[in-house]
Amino acid sequence: MGLQLRSFTLQALATAGGLSLLLPLGGCQPSRPSGAGKPSLTLGAVIALTGNASLIGQDQRLGLELAQQEYGGRQPALNLRLEDGGSDEQTATLALRRLLQEPVVALIGPSLSQQAFAVDPIADRAGVPVLAPSNTAIGIPEIGPFVSRVSAPVSKVAPLSIQAARRLNPKLQRVAVFFAQDDAYSTSETKIFQQSIRSLGLNLVTVQRTSTADIDFQKPIADSLKNKPDLIVISALPNDGGNLVRQIREMGYKGLIVVGNGMNSPNIYAVCQRYCDGLLIAQAYSPETDTPINQRFVALFKQATGSASPPQFTAQAFTAYQVIHQALEQLQRQQANGQPLASMSLAELRRQLNSSMLTGTYATPLGKLKFTPQGEVIQQEFYVAQVAMDTTGKTGRFKLLSNPAPDLR
Amino acid sequence: MEAGLLVQMLLGALLGLSVYLPLRCGQLSLATPGFFAIGGTVAALLSTRVPALAGSGSTYPIASVLLEMVLAALLTGVLALVLGRMVLRLRGIYLAIATIALVEILRVVTLNLEFTGGAVGIFGIPQPFQSAEGYGAFTLVLLALVCWMCDRLEKTRPGRAMAAIRDDELAAASQGINTADTKLLAFVLSALVAGITGVVAAHFLNSWNAKLGNFDASITTLAFVVLGGSRTWLGPVFGGLLLTALPELLRPVGDLRLIVFGAVILVGPLIFPQGLITLERLQALWRRRPPWLALPSNRGRR
Numbered sequence: 235m236g237l238q239l240r241s242f243t244l245q246a247l248a249t250a251g252g253l254s255l256l257l258p259l260g261g262c263q264p265s266r267p268s269g270a271g272k273p274s275l276t277l278g279a280v281i282a283l284t285g286n287a288s289l290i291g292q293d294q295r296l297g298l299e300l301a302q303q304e305y306g307g308r309q310p311a312l313n314l315r316l317e318d319g320g321s322d323e324q325t326a327t328l329a330l331r332r333l334l335q336e337p338v339v340a341l342i343g344p345s346l347s348q349q350a351f352a353v354d355p356i357a358d359r360a361g362v363p364v365l366a367p368s369n370t371a372i373g374i375p376e377i378g379p380f381v382s383r384v385s386a387p388v389s390k391v392a393p394l395s396i397q398a399a400r401r402l403n404p405k406l407q408r409v410a411v412f413f414a415q416d417d418a419y420s421t422s423e424t425k426i427f428q429q430s431i432r433s434l435g436l437n438l439v440t441v442q443r444t445s446t447a448d449i450d451f452q453k454p455i456a457d458s459l460k461n462k463p464d465l466i467v468i469s470a471l472p473n474d475g476g477n478l479v480r481q482i483r484e485m486g487y488k489g490l491i492v493v494g495n496g497m498n499s500p501n502i503y504a505v506c507q508r509y510c511d512g513l514l515i516a517q518a519y520s521p522e523t524d525t526p527i528n529q530r531f532v533a534l535f536k537q538a539t540g541s542a543s544p545p546q547f548t549a550q551a552f553t554a555y556q557v558i559h560q561a562l563e564q565l566q567r568q569q570a571n572g573q574p575l576a577s578m579s580l581a582e583l584r585r586q587l588n589s590s591m592l593t594g595t596y597a598t599p600l601g602k603l604k605f606t607p608q609g610e611v612i613q614q615e616f617y618v619a620q621v622a623m624d625t626t627g628k629t630g631r632f633k634l635l636s637n638p639a640p641d642l643r
Numbered sequence: 644m645e646a647g648l649l650v651q652m653l654l655g656a657l658l659g660l661s662v663y664l665p666l667r668c669g670q671l672s673l674a675t676p677g678f679f680a681i682g683g684t685v686a687a688l689l690s691t692r693v694p695a696l697a698g699s700g701s702t703y704p705i706a707s708v709l710l711e712m713v714l715a716a717l718l719t720g721v722l723a724l725v726l727g728r729m730v731l732r733l734r735g736i737y738l739a740i741a742t743i744a745l746v747e748i749l750r751v752v753t754l755n756l757e758f759t760g761g762a763v764g765i766f767g768i769p770q771p772f773q774s775a776e777g778y779g780a781f782t783l784v785l786l787a788l789v790c791w792m793c794d795r796l797e798k799t800r801p802g803r804a805m806a807a808i809r810d811d812e813l814a815a816a817s818q819g820i821n822t823a824d825t826k827l828l829a830f831v832l833s834a835l836v837a838g839i840t841g842v843v844a845a846h847f848l849n850s851w852n853a854k855l856g857n858f859d860a861s862i863t864t865l866a867f868v869v870l871g872g873s874r875t876w877l878g879p880v881f882g883g884l885l886l887t888a889l890p891e892l893l894r895p896v897g898d899l900r901l902i903v904f905g906a907v908i909l910v911g912p913l914i915f916p917q918g919l920i921t922l923e924r925l926q927a928l929w930r931r932r933p934p935w936l937a938l939p940s941n942r943g944r945r
Contacts, residue, residue, distance in 0.1 A: 283898070327848060328891055353849070355850075
């Protein structure tokens with residue numbers, strides 16, 4: 235009897251708990267300070283803080299926070315609203331729609347190109363500028379007039395690391411390619427890698443398809459090692475790619491490995507550990523760039539983390555925020571008799587911000603940037619880095635190769 | 644509440660019902676995301692590749708969406724009919740494995756076909772509604788129709804036959820119930836619901852790709868039914884609504900939100916092995932209704 239009573243109480247409690255969770259659904263959204271009245275604008279960001287792209291998202295969150303610290307207080311004041319977009323389209327859609335409920339002037343994100351194809355059209359239809367800090371797949375700026383990016387497209391960056399591998403080992407001939415077939419970015423990047431391998435006259439001996447959800451890669455690795463490759467090229471995301479590298483090394487492969495932009499983060503150290511050593515990765519950013527803005531960015535990064543070499547995703551996220559802020563500053567200067575931007579209608583502000591953003595030139599940590607009218611970034615400098623792990627195998631750094639690729643298009 | 648979330652909750656409830664239908668006759672089928680993906684792909688392909696469907700207005704005509712739903716229902720129905728004949732010879736965990744295999748095969752095929760756009764999928768799917776509210780109303784009507792169908796099913800002969808098979812297949816067969824056909828009916832109905840839901844989801848999500856029908860989705864949709872309860876159609880509807888909304892409602896919790904979400908999925912079935920909504924609990928709630936609840940919603944009547 236006592237037991238029955240207890241179990242009923244438990245059930246009642248849990249039902250009440252479940253219902254209380256549903257309660258906010260019926261009511262209205264708890265109101266947030268809308269910023270109306272005081273001259274502060276809101277900037278939204280949809281970043282992958284969970285799921286298999288979360289290692290990228292962590293880097294980006296830091297970049298946005300550093301930029302908020304640097305620019306948020308300057309006029310026109312900006313508030314950052316960061317939402318977790320997950321690593322899939324549904325979560326990103328919900329996060330983006332949630333941000334569209336707020337008076338955001340522009341959006342930064344999402345982390346993955348695949349998500350961008352799903353959510354950018356929503357923002358574009360709503361007339362909200364979206365600036366992508368890490369979408370490098372082909373076709374992103376073409377989504378709509380309000381979509382642009384600061385991340386150089388894969389077609390510019392990816393071939394450089396193959397050329398670098400060739401310089402490190404001029405005798406290499408046989409190339410094996412791996413790519414995550416269920417990831418939009420990786421399938422887009424591998425096409426560029428394969429083209430570039432063929433155009434250099436190398437022999438593409440095998441193409442292995444993996445999945446971002448895979449953990450065990452024994453079978454595809456064994457299949458590719460049978461072909462005796464002397465270069466392995468991987469397009470994948472940090473978690474699966476890191477495991478893939480680790481297992482390739484564990485299975486005895488000694489040659490060079492080139493990885494794509496999906497793994498362009500020090501967060502892979504924790505996954506492949508000492509086996510990360512020697513990975514070649516093309517970079518759109520170099521911590522060693524000798525410009526005032528980059529020195530400032532590196533100093534901020536060092537203050538926050540203690541390390542002096544920010545990853546590319548952090549630099550790109552910082553740059554995205556910076557570009558939007560500077561475009562707003564420019565817009566503010568153009569206002570007759572110094573009207574605050576917040577007094578403009580939101581739709582008009584968004585439209586003007588978009589055109590101001592695309593016409594400006596920006597000195598950023600990535601170097602000097604500008605945009606094509608369509609929203610594609612025009613960037614001058616690219617680099618190739620090689621991962622050098624320390625003796626403990628726990629941490630390492632991206633060491634830039636001294637010889638940047640000669641044939642930039 | 645944000646209308647976009649409401650649409651996804653309603654879609655979740657529909658998918659929950661799709662998993663629930665085979666479970667009504669004791670069949671653990673995880674094929675729902677496979678049929679969902681087929682429906683979505685049909686809608687994505689037709690609406691982006693067939694100019695005749697686009698109409699002349701600024702929004703995509705709803706008649707075209709309905710046509711896509713009919714075609715998706717036909718395709719998934721026929722496929723379920725053919726596949727069901729084969730896989731429904733399996734039971735329990737073997738059926739679950741076979742249906743997971745179906746989901747995986749469809750996913751890998753979609754990833755590798757040119758015309759389905761590979762991993763990028765199909766994007767720029769035209770919108771029949773300007774706002775999420777439009778989708779909300781449309782999906783609500785659809786959910787109401789499917790709920791009505793499930794409700795009828797619980798009260799008519801095929802539905803009772805399904806319940807009999809769930810409780811004891813051998814006994815049901817000895818009473819003259821055609822168990823093979825009844826199970827097939829449930830499987831086909833489940834496929835139809837999933838396929839039609841896919842059509843709405845494809846338009847709502849703008850883009851469609853193979854990731855939307857993967858193994859994770861199989862487990863998520865199963866969780867709707869496990870948490871909500873599989874004895875009445877209200878269970879999966881409630882489970883689908885709750886579990887789709889929960890990760891979003893927990894956003895204020897910050898980084899812990901998926902941990903809390905996981906804990907709910909874990910603890911829910913521990914406390915309520917039959918699911919949150921059972922007939923007994925509904926009846927008990929009805930009996931204990933406070934006096935002021937003179938004319939409550941009739942959900943307690945079920």
